[in-house]
Structures are given as C-alpha cells and as structure tokens.
Amino acid sequence: MPNARDIMTDDVTCVRERDDLRTAARRMAELGVGSLPICGEDNRLKGMLTDRDIVVKVLGQDRDPGSVTAGELAQGEAVTIGADDDATEILRTMGKHQVRRLPVIDGHELVGIVAVADVARALPDRPVGDLVEAISEHA
Structure with a gap:
C-alpha cells in the first residue's frame, strides 16, 4: 500500500506567519x-490557511486583509500525517477530521x-468513496 511520501505533492509553498x-x-x-500551510520563522508548520478562512473570518467580519496576519488565523495544532503513514491512515485521518x-x-x-485526489489516484474507488462521504457529513 502506498504511503504519504509516495502520493504527496512535494512542491509545497508556505505562507509565513x-x-x-x-x-x-x-x-x-x-x-x-x-x-496554504502556515509556516513560522522556524519553518515549522503552524496551521493551514484556506480561502474560506479569509472570506468568513476576515472579509465577512469587515476586517482589513492587509492588517490581519496568517498567524492570527492559525488555530490550534494542524492536523497532519507522517510521511511514512500509509494510505489507510491518510483516509482515516481525513475522514476523522473532515479535511480534504x-x-x-x-x-x-x-x-x-x-489531497483526496492524490489518494484517489493511488487506491481503488471504494475507500475513496467512503472518505468523500465521511468528509461531506455534517455534525
């Protein structure tokens, strides 16, 4: 079974804190x-920033995107996967945390x-279908 290192995109661009x-x-x-991942000055992952975060947490609250930093939106510890974790663990983690x-x-x-698309290319259809269903469920 492929692991994260086998199927990931390794050309990653960070936004700085x-x-x-x-x-x-x-x-x-x-x-x-x-x-985009949010990286600190120490190059460690601080969180993830989404276009939705910018719209809902900044524009939707009439805040100036030029005066809010990415680090301000980094909340808690980012959900991650280890480079050597296999596709089953990737699917489990994505489903549990409802992330793509x-x-x-x-x-x-x-x-x-x-990303889900990376897993979809690497695995048979059913596990990916189960993942998409889990991610799409509402609490």
Missing part, C-alpha cells in the same frame, strides 16, 4: 490553490501535501 492575508490571497491565486488536504510531516519538517 507574519504575512498579511492580502499577500496570502495573492499567493493562492498565483498557485491556483484554495489553501493534509500537510505531510517528516519529523518536524513540512515535506508535502496529500
């Missing part, structure tokens, strides 16, 4: 992505991102 959300939004647009993307960590270093 101190970057304002206008900068983060531009970076998302340039890369064509809807989320997981940062991949090797020790304390961010080495990639694994």
Whole structure:
C-alpha cells in the first residue's frame, strides 16, 4: 500500500506567519490553490490557511486583509500525517477530521501535501468513496 511520501505533492509553498492575508490571497491565486500551510520563522508548520478562512473570518467580519496576519488565523495544532503513514491512515485521518488536504510531516519538517485526489489516484474507488462521504457529513 502506498504511503504519504509516495502520493504527496512535494512542491509545497508556505505562507509565513507574519504575512498579511492580502499577500496570502495573492499567493493562492498565483498557485491556483484554495489553501496554504502556515509556516513560522522556524519553518515549522503552524496551521493551514484556506480561502474560506479569509472570506468568513476576515472579509465577512469587515476586517482589513492587509492588517490581519496568517498567524492570527492559525488555530490550534494542524492536523497532519507522517510521511511514512500509509494510505489507510491518510483516509482515516481525513475522514476523522473532515479535511480534504493534509500537510505531510517528516519529523518536524513540512515535506508535502496529500489531497483526496492524490489518494484517489493511488487506491481503488471504494475507500475513496467512503472518505468523500465521511468528509461531506455534517455534525
């Protein structure tokens, strides 16, 4: 069974903790992505920032995206997966936390991102279908 390192995207761009959300939004647009890992000055993962976070937590509350930093939106510890964890663990973690993307960590270093699409390409249809169903459930 493939592990996270086998199926992840290893070309990962971080937004820095101190970057304002206008900068983060531009970076998302340039890369064509809807989320970015938030990395600290020590290059450790501090959280994930999504386009939805920017809209709901900043624009939706009439806050200025030029004065809010990515670090301000990093809440708690990010849900991650180890580089050597297998696809079953990836699916379990995604389903449990209802996320579509997981940062991949090797020790304390961010080495990639694994998305539902990566898992879908690597596994038979049914486990992926179960995952999509679990992610889509409402509490």
